[in-house]
Structures are given as structure tokens and as C-alpha cells.
Amino acid sequence: MKNEIMTKGYEPKDVEDRLYEYWEKNNLFVADARSDDDPFCIVIPPPNVTGTLHMGHALNNTLQDILCRYKRMKGYNVLWQPGTDHAGIATQNVVEKDLTSKGTDRHAVGREKFVGMVWEWREKYGGLIINQLKRLGCSCDWTRERFTMDKGLSEAVREVFVSLYEEGLIYRGDYIINWCPRCHTALAELEVEHEETESHLYYIRYPFEKHDGHLVVATTRPETLLGDTAVAVNPEDKRYKDLSGANVLLPVLNKPIPVIFDKYVDTEFGTGALKITPAHDPNDFEIGNIHKLERIKVIDEDGKMNGQAGPYEGLDRFECRKRILDDLDEAGLLEKIEPYRNAIGHCYRCKTMIEPLLSKQWFVKVSPLAEEAMQAVKEGKTRIHPANWETVYFEWMKNIRDWCVSRQIWWGHRIPAWYCRECGEVSVAKVEPSNCKACQSDNLVQETDVLDTWFSSALWPFSTLGWPLLTRELKTFYPTSALVTGFDILFFWVARMMMMGLHFMGDVPFKDVYIHALVRDAEGKKMSKSKGNVIDPLVIMDEFGTDAFRFTLAAMAAQGRDIKLSEERITGYRHFVNKLWNAARLVLINLDSKGNLKVNERIYSLPDLWILTRIGQVSEDFSRAIDEYRFNDAAGLCYDFVWHEFCDWYLEMAKQGLYGADQTLRDSTMATAQEVLTAALKLLHPFMPFVTEEIWQKLPETRGSIMTAKFPEPADFASDEDSIEKMGLLMGCITGIRNIRGEMNISPSTRVKVVLDVHQEDEADVLRDNLGHIQALAKAEEITIGFGIPKPEGSASVVFGHNQAHVVLKGLLDFEQERERIRKEIVKIEKDISASNKKLSNKGFLKKAPAEIVAKVREKVETLSIKLTKLNQNLSFFEAIDD
RNA sequence: AGGCACGUAGCUCAGGGGGAGAGCACUACCCUGACACGGUAGGGGUCAAGGGUUCAAAUCCCUUCGUGCCUACCA
Numbered sequence: 007m008k009n010e011i012m013t014k015g016y017e018p019k020d021v022e023d024r025l026y027e028y029w030e031k032n033n034l035f036v037a038d039a040r041s042d043d044d045p046f047c048i049v050i051p052p053p054n055v056t057g058t059l060h061m062g063h064a065l066n067n068t069l070q071d072i073l074c075r076y077k078r079m080k081g082y083n084v085l086w087q088p089g090t091d092h093a094g095i096a097t098q099n100v101v102e103k104d105l106t107s108k109g110t111d112r113h114a115v116g117r118e119k120f121v122g123m124v125w126e127w128r129e130k131y132g133g134l135i136i137n138q139l140k141r142l143g144c145s146c147d148w149t150r151e152r153f154t155m156d157k158g159l160s161e162a163v164r165e166v167f168v169s170l171y172e173e174g175l176i177y178r179g180d181y182i183i184n185w186c187p188r189c190h191t192a193l194a195e196l197e198v199e200h201e202e203t204e205s206h207l208y209y210i211r212y213p214f215e216k217h218d219g220h221l222v223v224a225t226t227r228p229e230t231l232l233g234d235t236a237v238a239v240n241p242e243d244k245r246y247k248d249l250s251g252a253n254v255l256l257p258v259l260n261k262p263i264p265v266i267f268d269k270y271v272d273t274e275f276g277t278g279a280l281k282i283t284p285a286h287d288p289n290d291f292e293i294g295n296i297h298k299l300e301r302i303k304v305i306d307e308d309g310k311m312n313g314q315a316g317p318y319e320g321l322d323r324f325e326c327r328k329r330i331l332d333d334l335d336e337a338g339l340l341e342k343i344e345p346y347r348n349a350i351g352h353c354y355r356c357k358t359m360i361e362p363l364l365s366k367q368w369f370v371k372v373s374p375l376a377e378e379a380m381q382a383v384k385e386g387k388t389r390i391h392p393a394n395w396e397t398v399y400f401e402w403m404k405n406i407r408d409w410c411v412s413r414q415i416w417w418g419h420r421i422p423a424w425y426c427r428e429c430g431e432v433s434v435a436k437v438e439p440s441n442c443k444a445c446q447s448d449n450l451v452q453e454t455d456v457l458d459t460w461f462s463s464a465l466w467p468f469s470t471l472g473w474p475l476l477t478r479e480l481k482t483f484y485p486t487s488a489l490v491t492g493f494d495i496l497f498f499w500v501a502r503m504m505m506m507g508l509h510f511m512g513d514v515p516f517k518d519v520y521i522h523a524l525v526r527d528a529e530g531k532k533m534s535k536s537k538g539n540v541i542d543p544l545v546i547m548d549e550f551g552t553d554a555f556r557f558t559l560a561a562m563a564a565q566g567r568d569i570k571l572s573e574e575r576i577t578g579y580r581h582f583v584n585k586l587w588n589a590a591r592l593v594l595i596n597l598d599s600k601g602n603l604k605v606n607e608r609i610y611s612l613p614d615l616w617i618l619t620r621i622g623q624v625s626e627d628f629s630r631a632i633d634e635y636r637f638n639d640a641a642g643l644c645y646d647f648v649w650h651e652f653c654d655w656y657l658e659m660a661k662q663g664l665y666g667a668d669q670t671l672r673d674s675t676m677a678t679a680q681e682v683l684t685a686a687l688k689l690l691h692p693f694m695p696f697v698t699e700e701i702w703q704k705l706p707e708t709r710g711s712i713m714t715a716k717f718p719e720p721a722d723f724a725s726d727e728d729s730i731e732k733m734g735l736l737m738g739c740i741t742g743i744r745n746i747r748g749e750m751n752i753s754p755s756t757r758v759k760v761v762l763d764v765h766q767e768d769e770a771d772v773l774r775d776n777l778g779h780i781q782a783l784a785k786a787e788e789i790t791i792g793f794g795i796p797k798p799e800g801s802a803s804v805v806f807g808h809n810q811a812h813v814v815l816k817g818l819l820d821f822e823q824e825r826e827r828i829r830k831e832i833v834k835i836e837k838d839i840s841a842s843n844k845k846l847s848n849k850g851f852l853k854k855a856p857a858e859i860v861a862k863v864r865e866k867v868e869t870l871s872i873k874l875t876k877l878n879q880n881l882s883f884f885e886a887i888d889d
Numbered sequence: 890a891g892g893c894a895c896g897u898a899g900c901u902c903a904g905g906g907g908g909a910g911a912g913c914a915c916u917a918c919c920c921u922g923a924c925a926c927g928g929u930a931g932g933g934g935u936c937a938a939g940g941g942u943u944c945a946a947a948u949c950c951c952u953u954c955g956u957g958c959c960u961a962c963c964a
Contacts, residue, residue: 015926207964225964272890275963282964289964349962398893398959494959524958561912564903572901578912581926588924595923638903642911657923665922741930747918748930754919785921785929838908845907850944859907859945866908 012594012704016587018551021700026140029699034713035145037085039478046082047483048074049467049516050146051491051499052154054093055128056100059138061525061571062492064543068556069522069563069637070490071144075692076632077487078145079717085483087470088139088146090132092155094459098417101127117416117454124417128153138544143552143695145713150479152470154462155419162469163419163462164436166510171423171434175371178423178432180301181410182291185363186353187309192414198351198360205348207276209341210334212237212254215262221246221254222341224276226348227286228334229327231256232315233304234263236282238293241267243278257339258330259316266297285364303364323361368412368421368455375505376403382504388514391635395493395521402497409502411458418456425451464502467515484511488518496521520635523562525569541571553694554580560693561641582645583697586690589653590701593679596664596672597706609674611663612736612776615729617656618678620647621685622720628689629717644690652682655737659779680707685718732772736780739773739811742804743784746813749827750802750820757787758813763795765808786813802827803880805873821884828881835874842867 029035037047048070053063074086098112101124105111112120132153139146152159170176184193208228211220223237234256239246246265253262270293271280284294284301294301304315311318311326318326334340351360380403382388383396390396412421424433426442427449433439441448462469467486471479485507491500500519507515546555557579562569610618624647631640656679663675684705691698691712702712743760752758760780764770770791773780777789797803800819801812842863845851852860 012923014924223964227964272963280964287964289962348964394893401892402960562902569902572913574913575901577926578901581912581924584926585924588927590923592923642903646911653923654928658928661922744929745931751918751930754921754929842908845945848944851907852944854944855907863907 012587012591014588014591016551016584016697018553018583018696019548022141022143022552022696025696025699026143029145029711029713030148032711034711035086035147036149037147037483038083039085039482041083041482043081043083045085045482045487046074046077047085047087047486048488048490049087049470049486050089051489051495052089052091052152052463052466053135053139054096055090055132055135055153056093056096057090057135059135059142059543061541061543063135063139064142064555065522065525065559065563065569066490066492067139067142067144068559069520071142071556071695072560072637072692073488073490073632074145075695075713076717078713079688079691079715080629081716083482085150085479086144086146087150087152087483087486088136088144088148089152089154089466089470090135091459091463092128092153092418094413094415094418094456097124097128098415101417112416120416141544141547141552143556145695150470154459154466158472158475159462159465159469160419161436162465162473163457164422165474166465166506167422167457167461168434168436169510170370175374176368176411176434177371178366178368180364181367181369182286182288182362183365183367183414184351184360185307185365186358187307187361188358189353190307192365193353193360198353205346205350207344207346208331209277209343210257210281211339211341212257212279212281213339215253215255220339221249221265221279222277223279223281225281226346227327228330229311229318229323230283230286230304231281231330232259232311232318233283233285233302234281235284235294235299235302236264236266236297238266238268238271238280238282239278240269240271240273242269243271243273245278257334257337266293266299268293268296286362288362291362291364301364305361305363307363309358309361367410368423368453368457370409370411372406372409372505375509376406376501378508379403379501379504382508382514388504388516388519390519390521392521395496395519398493399496399501403501406501409458411461412453412455413458414455416456418459419462420456421453423453425453427451460498460502463499464506465510467503467507468511473510484515485513486516488520489516490520490522492524493521494524518635523564523569525559525571546573546576550576550580551583551696553697554583556695557582557641557693560637561645563637582649583694585649585653586686586694587697587701589648589657590683590687590704592657593676593683594704596676596679607670607673608677609670610678610724610726611659611671611674612729612732612772613656613659613779614674614678615724615726616733617652617682618723619725619727619729620651621682621718622723622725625685625689625718625722626720629719632692641693644686644693648686648690652686655733656682658783662778662782680705681723684708685722687712688715688718691715735769735772735807736776738806739809740780740784742806742811743780743786743813746802746804746811746815747785750815750818750823752815752818754785756818757785758815759788759798760784760786760790761795761798761801761812761814762789762791763797763810763812764791764793769807769809797880797883803876805876807869808872810876821887825881825884828877828884832874832877832881835870835877839867839870839874842870 050070051066070086074084078084102112105115167176184198186193205226207224207226209222209224210228210231211222213220221237225231237254239249249265252265254265255261256263270289271278282290282293282299284291284299285303286305302314304311305323306312309323311321311323313319315326318329321329331340352358353360380400383390383399390399422434422436424439426445426447428447429442429445431442431444433443438452439450442450468480468484471477471483473480489500503515507513543555554576558576561579562575624643628640628643631643660675660679663671666672687698687702699712702708739762747758762773764773774791780786780789797812798814800816801814802819802824803810803812845863846867
């Protein structure tokens with residue numbers, strides 16, 4: 007690969023797969039649990055096995071990869087722990103869909119066989135997302151890949167479940183779930199589609215038990231009134247303040263139920279009186295809990311009215327609604343009906359209306375765990391970046407409710423609880439018990455529910471490192487260094503990892519949490535398949551190359567902001583990749599001169615010193631930015647440095663040395679160019695792993711992979727603070743001359759005569775020493791330098807610092823145009839000066855502003871005044887001339 | 890409804906109390922021996938509106954308008 011001629015443009019396709027293979031083959035991603043180096047560990051947010059790479063993954067994993075590659079080069083012992091999540095419902099759905107297309111379903115297949123089929127599916131397709139992560143360049147230690155349902159992690163899950171149960175932190179209780187009466191399954195919130203539906207609001211009279219009159223209640227679901235156990239009103243509501251202790255009679259059933267007071271009730275809505283059906287409405291369930299109301303289930307798992315429904319038993323819930331309305335009307339209890347629109351939950355699969363149903367579920371009692379988790383962030387053991395997310399975290403932790411961890415699906419960790427068929431005793435154990443601990447019966451049956459997928463995800467930072475075994479990995483890498491994730495799963499996942507980590511490891515799971523932006527489409531909408539607005543990262547990578555794509559994501563990942571991805575922006579960064587490639591090409595083409603330069607022979611020209619000083623500064627700023635998770639700043643630093651300093655100025659000036667006859671100068675220039683290019687490659691490697699590695703391996707003085715190279719530090723480079731100012735003078739001079747050329751429309755091929763009227767000896771020296779550069783970059787010839795040289799006839803002038811450059815344009819100069827140019831400049835400067843003078847004449851400013859600010863403004867006025875004087879002189883010079 | 894963000898150049902976005910910035914697009918001139926995915930120069934903004942704090946506000950505070958997201962959804 008060495009010394010191979012580089013192609014004119016960078017072709018990512020030829021490079022990416024080959025280099026990724028090279029890294030993997032050389033075990034460059036593999037972490038060493040026995041190393042004494044400082045550890046740096048990130049656990050990947052495990053993508054669903056059913057997942058395909060989307061923009062969210064791309065951003066999330068690019069940022070993690072940047073951190074990992076950076077830390078490796080900084081000498082850390084890096085472990086990026088990868089793996090996938092079994093994603094209970096999502097995965098089960100994929101296989102069920104397959105069964106449906108074959109005209110069968112999971113119930114026909116049976117549990118055991120069905121679960122077997124899911125495993126088969128996972129074997130076959132579960133690696134898709136992993137390969138896509140590799141395509142993105144992720145440097146995960148794939149030798150340690152884990153799965154939330156593999157043997158070790160399943161053991162961790164059981165261990166945790168049993169411990170929490172034994173500590174009394176897991177219990178079984180009643181809960182309202184979303185039930186589909188047609189599919190016969192509970193649905194997660196995510197699987198419920200809320201649809202705006204035309205409906206009705208029924209006003210029903212509930213007569214008072216002890217006196218005349220009635221309370222009117224508004225409801226959209228009259229059939230549930232059979233299960234009412236109270237009517238609630240707001241305690242602030244003056245209309246109902248006398249009803250304390252009163253009962254009303256439940257219509258149809260004529261059963262007395264109490265009137266209760268609860269702030270939850272909205273006085274503005276309906277009549278301000280709310281019927282409470284704890285067994286069939288989630289909110290009513292909550293209120294029922296607070297007021298210790300009886301829960302009466304009147305609808306069964308088929309959506310039919312049960313024995314508690316009295317005369318309506320056996321009716322379908324919708325049929326029952328009709329009948330009950332008729333009966334109410336007949337009894338004079340139906341006051342009115344209003345049309346109403348509301349969002350009703352439907353089954354995402356069969357569109358059947360969801361029935362909120364009371365059932366027994368398993369819960370984790372989270373408040374003691376949450377308290378610890380909150381404390382850890384307050385004490386700074388875990389820091390959340392950007393910090394404003396800490397508020398959100400605290401808010402949620404404060405209002406946390408017990409966590410319902412049971413799910414009525416088949417794919418997942420089956421809850422390790424066994425019921426005795428003889429006596430009903432519940433045994434929770436790591437391994438299946440042979441006998442009931444109460445009655446010794448061996449007639450046991452295991453709980454059919456599985457655990458919420460987030461239960462195993464909550465253990466991820468330590469279960470992947472080998473827990474419950476006390477492995478070396480655990481010792482070396484726990485607590486992990488950073489967690490990188492989107493805010494959408496701050497609660498689902500981050501908070502729960504905090505709780506579990508603290509509880510079972512006695513320490514936080516990670517020291518830093520970096521919350522990154524969400525990638526949205528051009529309209530700012532969340533990308534989703536149903537909206538059809540997804541941009542496929544793989545398509546982008548094919549079109550633009552992985553490096554350009556990654557760089558774009560990083561450059562746009564400003565903290566806490568959403569990213570609206572635009573292809574134009576990616577195009578811009580693809581150009582940047584190409585620019586880097588061609589800078590390297592320039593260096594490589596001139597390698598004939600890499601030479602036998604001895605260290606003490608090396609010459610440091612002003613541009614050399616300047617660019618070396620700059621790369622040192624940039625290295626420092628870059629590291630600080632990454633350490634503070636300011637990815638966009640780090641990206642911007644590299645971009646500006648490589649393009650606008652290294653390429654635009656340094657390499658252009660280097661050509662002087664490269665194409666000249668002086669061998670030592672050529673060798674020195676090449677030495678600096680190579681040194682800076684190499685350093686820039688290292689800075690950019692975390693962002694653009696492929697192109698940087700490819701160039702690295704073509705450079706003659708590099709060995710192995712750039713991945714193992716030492717990251718640049720300011721101390722690595724020759725440094726000269728003065729070079730910054732001197733170079734500024736030189737650049738100002740060149741820019742000034744170019745400015746005139748541009749404005750006057752002088753063809754680039756035309757060489758111009760330049761007279762430099764200089765103010766100070768030391769500045770004159772700088773310009774004299776770099777005459778060649780001025781000639782080359784400003785396309786000048788015959789440069790004269792002197793003090794107080796009069797403005798030559800037919801010249802346009804520009805002021806830089808305290809100096810002037812007169813560009814002699816005899817014959818080419820349009821006097822009117824030049825007058826106009828100067829006037830324009832004068833107006834601008836006068837405005838600037840007067841603004842500054844206004845500040846300086848403000849006593850408050852002089853008194854209260856920091857001295858350095860005042861000095862700066864003074865200096866500015868001084869500089870601008872000199873410039874103004876010179877401009878005015880030049881203007882009068884031209885005004886004296888008749889066209 | 891509540892909470893949290895955000896309104897900066899035509900577009901996509903940085904910046905964040907003391908000189909309005911970048912990329913793309915646009916204009917002019919250039920295929921100059923790394924790169925036309927390039928070079929040089931240029932045009933373009935009341936930093937949403939109004940008020941306040943301050944010597945100084947695009948930046949901090951308040952209000953309004955607009956946009957987006959997250960919760961909760963009104964029975």
C-alpha cells in the first residue's frame with residue numbers, strides 16, 4: 007500500500023470494507039481486562055435484534071465511536087461493550103406476522119415451539135444491525151458481544167428478580183392493562199393506537215339516596231356504570247359542597263355508592279361530576295386506590311358483560327351500551343346526549359377497541375431505589391450532560407410510580423415464580439423448585455408472564471461484564487465511563503440502570519451520561535416508518551461515504567439540539583473529506599524529497615513555525631472539546647484548521663519551498679508538511695476513521711494502524727507565539743492585495759507591481775523575509791518595500807495594520823471605481839469608529855467596564871483612525887485626478 | 890392543559906453580555922503542476938416582536954406571537 011499513487015478523488019467504496027476487516031483481523035477493538043492502563047468503558051445502548059440501522063443509531067454510535075477511538079489514542083484501555091436487546095414485543099411481532107402470513111398463529115403453534123421459532127429467527131436475522139454498525143465503523147469489542155437473553159444475562163435477570171423479591175421490593179398486585187378482547191392479549195402502551203373518533207357524551211342522572219333530586223354525570227362509556235363504586239367531584243366545586251357524606255343510587259342496579267371528593271376532577275368538564283369505575287379505567291383505578299374503593303369487574307376477557315352486570319350478563323359491551331341507554335331513557339335518567347370527539351385506544355393489529363382491564367401483575371417497588379439514584383446524581387457521582395437534563399431526571403424520579411414488570415407475551419425472560427396448584431402458594435426461586443414450600447405438593451406451575459424488556463436492559467452495564475460472577479472485567483471496567491444516549495429513553499433505561507447499578511453493584515453504572523440530540527427530518531418531525539420520512543443511513547453512506555456522514559452527524563450534534571439532517575450539509579463535508587485526501591496527495595507526490603534530512607539541519611520558516619504552533623493549539627482545544635462532549639466544536643476546529651489554515655495558507659506557501667531548488671528547504675518543508683498532516687489525521691481519525699487510516703498507511707513514516715498512534719499534544723510540536731502575529735501581518739498583506747485584484751477584476755494571470763509602505767522595522771523584516779510568498783500568493787512581481795514611500799501614480803491601495811500596500815495598476819485602473827471602493831470602505835470605518843467613540847465618551851463604560859475591554863476599544867479606534875487617515879489621503883489623491 | 894426546547898443570511902445550522910459566523914446556494918474572475926468535490930474576491934441579516942436589567946443585550950429576565958418535542962389526556 008505504501009507509496010502507491012493516490013487517486014485524484016477519494017473513493018470510499020474501495021476503502022471502507024477493506025480497512026474494517028484489517029482492524030478486526032488485527033484485534034484493534036479488543037479490550038484487555040488485565041491491562042494496567044486507565045480504563046475507559048462504554049456500554050452500547052443495545053439495539054433491538056429486529057432493528058435496522060436508523061439515523062438515531064447512526065448518531066448515537068458515531069458519538070460513542072468518536073469517544074472510544076479518541077480515548078484509545080490517548081492511551082486508555084478502552085472497552086466498547088456491544089450487544090443486542092431481545093426486544094420482547096417487537097421480536098415476537100415479527101415472528102407472529104410470519105405465522106399470520108402462513109395462516110396460523112402462535113396459539114396454534116404453542117408456547118414452547120413458538121419461542122423456539124423466535125430463537126431461530128434471531129439466529130438468522132439478529133446479526134443484521136451488528137453488520138450495519140460495522141459499516142458505520144464502530145470499534146466495538148465484538149469478541150464480547152452479548153444478548154439480553156443469552157445464558158449469562160438470563161442468570162443475572164433471575165438473580166436480580168429473586169433478590170428483589172426476597173427484599174420485598176417485588177410484589178404481585180392488581181393493575182389496569184390494555185387488553186385486546188379479540189387478540190386475547192395485553193398490549194403495551196406503544197402498541198395502542200389512539201385514534202380521534204366521533205363519539206357521544208352521555209349525561210346520566212344518579213338519584214340521591216336520601217333525598218330528592220339527582221347528580222348528573224357525563225360519560226362516554228355508559229356500560230361501565232355497572233362497575234361504578236363512587237361518583238367524584240372536585241372539593242373546590244361550590245355546586246357540590248353540600249354533598250359530603252352523601253350517597254347516590256347507581257342507576258339500573260339501584261345500588262348506593264358514595265360521593266367522594268378529589269382534586270383530579272375537572273370542574274369545567276361535563277357537569278363536574280365523574281363516575282368512578284376502578285376496574286375499567288386507568289384514572290378511575292388510581293382514584294379508587296386513593297379512596298380505597300371496591301373494584302368491580304363487569305366486562306370479561308372477551309369483551310362481554312359478566313355476572314356482575316346483572317341483567318346485562320352475556321351481552322357484548324357495545325350491545326350492552328345500547329340496551330343500558332334505552333333503559334336509562336325509559337327511566338327518565340338520561341338527561342341529554344352531546345356529540346363528542348375523543349381519542350380512543352385501538353389494537354394496533356386488529357383495530358379492536360381496547361378494554362382497560364383489571365388484572366394481576368408483578369411490580370417493582372421503586373421508591374427506595376429511586377431515592378438512591380437521585381442522590382447519586384445530586385452528589386455528582388454521575389453527571390448528566392447537558393446539565394439541564396438533570397432537572398428532568400429529578401422531576402421524574404420524584405414522581406415515580408411502581409414499575410409494572412410483567413408482560414403477557416411469550417418472548418422474554420419468564421418470571422421465575424411458581425404457583426402451587428394445591429394451596430396457591432407462590433415460590434420465587436432461581437431454579438425451579440420441586441415442591442411447594444408450604445404444602446410440599448409437587449403440583450407446581452410456572453408463571454406464564456415474562457418480564458418487561460427494560461428489566462434486563464436495566465442490568466446491562468454490569469450483566470454484560472459478567473455479573474453475578476465477580477469477573478476481572480467487572481473489576482476493571484465498572485463503573486463504566488460514559489453512557490451516550492438519546493433523551494427519549496432517559497426514563498425507560500438510564501434511570502433504571504442507575505437504580506439497579508446502585509442497588510446491586512453498590513456504585514453508579516456510569517460516571518457521565520451524555521444526552522444527545524434526536525435526528526429529525528427536514529420539517530423537524532421525528533423520523534418514522536409510518537410517516538415515510540426516514541432517511542436511510544446506509545443509503546447515505548453509499549452515496550457520500552461513511553466518513554462524510556459521520557463527520558456531518560458530529561458537526562451537527564450541538565448539545566441538546568435536534569438535528570434536522572440535510573443532504574446539502576453532507577455534501578459539504580464530503581468535499582472536506584476530499585480536501586483532506588488531496589492535501590495528502592500533495593504531500594505524497596512530493597515524497598521524493600523526504601530525504602536524508604538531519605534533525606539539526608531542519609529549517610523552520612515563518613509558515614512552518616506558524617502551522618506547528620497552530621496544530622499544537624488546535625490539539626489542545628480539540629481535546630478539551632471532546633472531553634466536554636462538544637463534538638461539534640471539535641469537528642469545527644479540525645475543519646477550519648485543515649481547510650483554511652493548512653491547505654489555504656500553509657500548503658500554498660509550502661509550494662515555494664517544494665518547487666524551489668534549495669534541497670534543505672525542500673526537505674524541511676516536507677518534514678513540516680508531513681508532521682502537520684499526520685497530526686491532523688490523528689485529530690480527525692475519531693470522526694473519519696476510514697480516510698484517515700487509508701492516508702496514514704500510505705505515508706512512508708507511519709507504522710501499523712492510526713488507531714494505535716499517540717494522540718497529538720501541544721508539547722509534540724515546535725511552538726512560537728510570535729509566529730501567529732507575524733503570520734497575521736503577512737496574511738493581511740496578501741489578502742489586501744488580493745482584495746484589490748478581486749475588486750478591480752484583475753485577471754489571475756496578470757502579475758502586478760506592488761509597493762509596500764511600511765511603518766515599523768520589525769514588520770518590514772517579516773515582509774522582506776517572505777517576499778516570495780507575497781509574490782506567489784498575491785500574484786505580484788517587483789515588490790518594493792520602504793518607509794514613507796509616496797503612493798505611486800495609478801495605484802490602488804490597501805491598509806493593513808499600520809502599513810499600506812499600493813498595487814500599481816497603470817492603465818488598468820478605473821479611477822471612478824477606485825474612488826467608489828475607497829468611499830465604501832471609509833463609510834464602513836467611520837461607522838465603526840463613531841460606535842467605538844460613543845462607548846469611550848460614556849463615563850459609565852470607562853468606570854465600570856473591565857480595563858482590558860476599554861483598552862481594546864481604544865486600540866481599535868487608534869488602528870481604525872490610522873486606516874481612515876490613509877484612506878482619506880488616497881481618496882483625495884484620486885479626487886485630484888480628472889478622468 | 891402542564892413541562893422543556895427553539896425562532897440568527899435564501900436554505901441547514903453554530904455562537905451565546907463587549908468587533909454578527911460557517912456550510913450550501915448566489916455574483917464576478919480563474920481548469921495556477923493536491924483538489925472545479927477546487928481557488929480568489931464579493932453581495933446578503935432590526936440575531937421573531939415588545940418591554941426590563943446593565944456602562945454594554947443577538948446573548949440574561951419578563952410578556953406576546955410562532956414552531957417543535959415530552960407528559961397527561963377531560964370522563
